[in-house]
Amino acid sequence: MKTLLLKKEEVRELISMKDVIGAVEEAYKAFNSGQVEQPDYIGMHLPSPGSEIDFKLSHYKANQLISMKTSSGGFADNPTAFGLPSGMGTILLFDARSGALICVMDGSLITGLRTGAAGAVSVKVLARKDARRITFIGTGNQARMQIRAIREVMNIEEIHAWDNSADTLSRYKSDIESEFGIPVVIASSKRDAVEQADILITTTRGKGSLVEADWVRPGTHIVAIGTDQRGKQELDPEIFRNAKVVVDSIAQCSEKGETWHPLDRQIMTKDGIHGEIGELLLGNKPGRENDQEVTIFDSTGMAIQDNTTASKIYSNAVKRGVGALFEFFES
Missing domain, CATH: 3.40.50.720 (NAD(P)-binding Rossmann-like Domain)
Structure with missing residues (x-):
C-alpha cells in the first residue's frame, strides 16, 4: 500500500474557499450528529518565547477517515535562524478500517482556510x-x-x-x-x-x-x-x-x-x-x-474541520493524479 504526499502548493490548487466552507459546515453538522470521535486536543508551550504546538485528532464515521494534525506557531526567530516559517502544520490521514496511513499533507494552509x-x-x-x-x-x-x-x-x-x-x-x-x-x-x-x-x-x-x-x-x-x-x-x-x-x-x-x-x-x-x-x-x-x-x-x-477539509483535498488529489506516492510497508 502506498501513501500520498502533498506539498503546500499542491494543497492550494486542490481546493477552493467555497469548498472549504462546505467542508466546515459538514464538520459542524457531523459533530452534532453523533458521527465524530474527537479527543481533547493537546497544546504545549515550548522553550522558544511565545511558541506552542498543538495536536488535534478526529475520527469521522461517515468517511471512515482518521485525521491527526500538528500545528506550531510563535517561532519568531525561525525565518532568520532556520529559514523556516514562524508557524507550520502537517496533517496525517489514516484509513479507519485498516489503520493505514494513506496521506501526508501540508497542514499550514488548511488551518488558515478552515479557520477563515x-x-x-x-x-x-x-x-x-x-x-x-x-x-x-x-x-x-x-x-x-x-x-x-x-x-x-x-x-x-x-x-x-x-x-x-x-x-x-x-x-x-x-x-x-x-x-x-x-x-x-x-x-x-x-x-x-x-x-x-x-x-x-x-x-x-x-x-x-x-x-x-x-x-x-x-x-x-x-x-x-x-x-x-x-x-x-x-x-x-x-x-x-x-x-x-x-x-x-x-x-x-x-x-x-x-x-x-x-x-x-x-x-x-x-x-x-x-x-x-x-x-x-x-x-x-x-x-x-x-x-x-x-x-x-x-x-x-476542531479536529473534525481538518478531517473534512483534508478528506476533500485527498479525494481531489487522487482524481487528478496530484502528489507523490511512497511506501512505508511492503505489501
Missing part, C-alpha cells in the same frame, strides 16, 4: 442580513483568510482595522484593497474601529482584554478567533453578559476558549451558552432572532 471558513459559516447564521462593515482587531494572515471566506457569503462594503503594529496595518490595507477592491479604513483607536462594526473579528494572540463591552453596538456579530488556549484573551468578559453565545465545541470553549473568561468570572454559566454552531446548522436551535442581538461565535478550532 468557520468565521464565514458563523456570519451566515448569526450576522444581521444587512451587515456590510467588518472590523478587524489584528491584521495578520487570519484577517486576510476571514475576508477571503466571508466575501463568499456576504457583500463587504468597508473594512475598519486596528493593529498594534503600524507596518502590519499598512500592509493589510494595501493587500486587501489590491486583492479585493474593498476599502480599508485605518482606525485611530480600537474603540473607533469597534464602534463601526456590523461584524467584529478578533484575530490576535492577545493576553488581555482588547475590546471593551461599552464599545460594542447592539446588533453586532463578534467572531472570536484568537483565543484557543488558557492565558489568551481578546474580549472584555462583560460582553458575554447579555449576548447570544455560540461556540464550536462547548467542551473546548469552556476550558480553552474566549468563553472561559466569563465562566471563570461567573458572569455566565455553561447553561448560558446558546449552543454549538452545528446545532444551529441542523436547525435544532435558532440563530439570530432579531437585529438588536449581540451575537458571539467563539471558535477554538
Whole structure:
C-alpha cells in the first residue's frame, strides 16, 4: 500500500474557499450528529518565547477517515535562524478500517482556510442580513483568510482595522484593497474601529482584554478567533453578559476558549451558552432572532474541520493524479 504526499502548493490548487466552507459546515453538522470521535486536543508551550504546538485528532464515521494534525506557531526567530516559517502544520490521514496511513499533507494552509471558513459559516447564521462593515482587531494572515471566506457569503462594503503594529496595518490595507477592491479604513483607536462594526473579528494572540463591552453596538456579530488556549484573551468578559453565545465545541470553549473568561468570572454559566454552531446548522436551535442581538461565535478550532477539509483535498488529489506516492510497508 502506498501513501500520498502533498506539498503546500499542491494543497492550494486542490481546493477552493467555497469548498472549504462546505467542508466546515459538514464538520459542524457531523459533530452534532453523533458521527465524530474527537479527543481533547493537546497544546504545549515550548522553550522558544511565545511558541506552542498543538495536536488535534478526529475520527469521522461517515468517511471512515482518521485525521491527526500538528500545528506550531510563535517561532519568531525561525525565518532568520532556520529559514523556516514562524508557524507550520502537517496533517496525517489514516484509513479507519485498516489503520493505514494513506496521506501526508501540508497542514499550514488548511488551518488558515478552515479557520477563515468557520468565521464565514458563523456570519451566515448569526450576522444581521444587512451587515456590510467588518472590523478587524489584528491584521495578520487570519484577517486576510476571514475576508477571503466571508466575501463568499456576504457583500463587504468597508473594512475598519486596528493593529498594534503600524507596518502590519499598512500592509493589510494595501493587500486587501489590491486583492479585493474593498476599502480599508485605518482606525485611530480600537474603540473607533469597534464602534463601526456590523461584524467584529478578533484575530490576535492577545493576553488581555482588547475590546471593551461599552464599545460594542447592539446588533453586532463578534467572531472570536484568537483565543484557543488558557492565558489568551481578546474580549472584555462583560460582553458575554447579555449576548447570544455560540461556540464550536462547548467542551473546548469552556476550558480553552474566549468563553472561559466569563465562566471563570461567573458572569455566565455553561447553561448560558446558546449552543454549538452545528446545532444551529441542523436547525435544532435558532440563530439570530432579531437585529438588536449581540451575537458571539467563539471558535477554538476542531479536529473534525481538518478531517473534512483534508478528506476533500485527498479525494481531489487522487482524481487528478496530484502528489507523490511512497511506501512505508511492503505489501
